[in-house]
Amino acid sequence: MRIILGYYLLLTLIGFVSMWQDKRRARQHAYRTPEATLLTIAFLGGALGSWIGMYTVRHKTRKAKFQWLVPIAAILHLAFWFVYTSQ
Numbered sequence: 688m689r690i691i692l693g694y695y696l697l698l699t700l701i702g703f704v705s706m707w708q709d710k711r712r713a714r715q716h717a718y719r720t721p722e723a724t725l726l727t728i729a730f731l732g733g734a735l736g737s738w739i740g741m742y743t744v745r746h747k748t749r750k751a752k753f754q755w756l757v758p759i760a761a762i763l764h765l766a767f768w769f770v771y772t773s774q
Contacts, residue, residue, distance in 0.1 A: 691771065695732050695764070702733025706740030706747070713746070722747075726756055734760035 705728055709720040725747070729737040738757050740746065747753040 688772070691768075695735075695768070698728065698732035699736035700733075702728050702736030702738075703740040703743075704736075705733075706737055707744050710744045710746035722750075722752070726752070726760075729757045729760040730763075732764055734758075734764055 705720060705725055709725065712719050725737065734757055738761055741748050741753060741757065
């Protein structure tokens with residue numbers, strides 16, 4: 688159980704940092720992180736961090752793809768967590 692919790696904490700941090708970094712790079716007109724990579728991080732377990740990052744740094748909040756897919760990823764991982772911990 689600790690390993691799974693550690694995995695989610697790490698991916699949550701990665702999700703947040705990836706949103707923050709991409710926003711910073713957008714302001715600097717630098718190389719950007721592909722949207723597919725940002726969404727992959729969310730679906731691998733970093734959805735909560737990505738979601739918090741989206742609204743903290745106001746990044747990708749107007750893109751419908753992110754408005755829908757990041758919360759869906761978060762809900763799927765929360766459902767997995769509740770099923771796994773209830774056993």
